[in-house]
Amino acid sequence: GRVVHILAADGCDLTGIRAMQQALLAAGAVPHVIAPHKGAITGRRRGDELTVDRSFHTASSAECDALVVAHATGLTGQMAVATYVQSAFRHMKPVAAWGDGAELLEAAGIAATEPGVFTSEKANRSFAKDIVTALSMHRHWDRADTHPTLAMLATMAGQED
Numbered sequence: 218g219r220v221v222h223i224l225a226a227d228g229c230d231l232t233g234i235r236a237m238q239q240a241l242l243a244a245g246a247v248p249h250v251i252a253p254h255k256g257a258i259t260g261r262r263r264g265d266e267l268t269v270d271r272s273f274h275t276a277s278s279a280e281c282d283a284l285v286v287a288h289a290t291g292l293t294g295q296m297a298v299a300t301y302v303q304s305a306f307r308h309m310k311p312v313a314a315w316g317d318g319a320e321l322l323e324a325a326g327i328a329a330t331e332p333g334v335f336t337s338e339k340a341n342r343s344f345a346k347d348i349v350t351a352l353s354m355h356r357h358w359d360r361a362d363t364h365p366t367l368a369m370l371a372t373m374a375g376q377e378d
Contacts, residue, residue, distance in 0.1 A: 219246045219282040219352045222305075224298065224318075226252050230288035231260035231267045233315060233340030237285060240345030246283075246352060251276045253292075261289070273297055278305040283352050288316025288340070299325040309333065309360055311351035315340045333357030 221241050223234055234250065241248040249270040252258050257266040278284060284305040292298040302325045306312050313335040314322050322329065322336070329336045333351050337344035351357070 219355075220280065221246050221248050221283045221285060221348070221352070222251045222276065222278065222281040223248055223285045223287055224251050224290060224292060224301070224321075225258055225267070225269075225287040226290045226292055227259045228261060229258065229290045230316060230340065231258070231262075231265055234267060234287050237287075237340045237345055237348075240342065241349070244345075244349040244352075246349065249276070249281070253295075273301065278302070278310070279308070281305065281310065282355065283311040283313070283348060285312075285348060286314035286318035286321050288314075288318050290318055290321065293317075293321045293324050302327065306331075306334075306360075309356040309358055311335070311348060311354075311357065313337075313344070313348050313351075315344060331357075332359045 223237060225234055238248045250267060251271050251273060252269040253273055255269055255272045257268050259266055278301050284302060306327050311333045312327060315337045319329060319336040327334060335347045
């Protein structure tokens with residue numbers, strides 16, 4: 218029952234989104250397409266549309282367990298979207314992107330080398346498997362610095378020896 222937000226916009230890789238949705242559903246996760254507007258988004262091919270589940274105005278990254286940015290979203294440079302992605306990252310949630318969606322992560326200050334961050338050229342099975350595996354961990358606490366209280370306790374324990 219984990220919820221995954223797939224960030225998309227008009228002109229993005231709808232084939233990749235559909236493949237991602239199928240892989241997530243097969244793993245028991247619930248994918249939601251989040252876009253700048255409700256209704257449907259259009260793909261690169263004429264007449265190709267995909268229904269949007271929520272818009273950025275009504276969705277929050279606090280409602281998902283992971284976040285995936287689709288290829289060719291056109292969302293890079295939009296502060297509201299950068300904040301959305303940064304919020305998921307700060308909450309130690311898995312964050313992923315394929316294609317040029319990785320540029321949005323980079324623009325938001327999220328390095329692809331961070332724990333629980335995944336990028337790929339395409340939305341393929343391997344990429345989907347990485348996301349599902351990351352979901353099984355729920356949060357990626359290894360991103361966090363050592364809490365000051367734990368650091369103090371470790372220091373105190375070292376002084377007792």
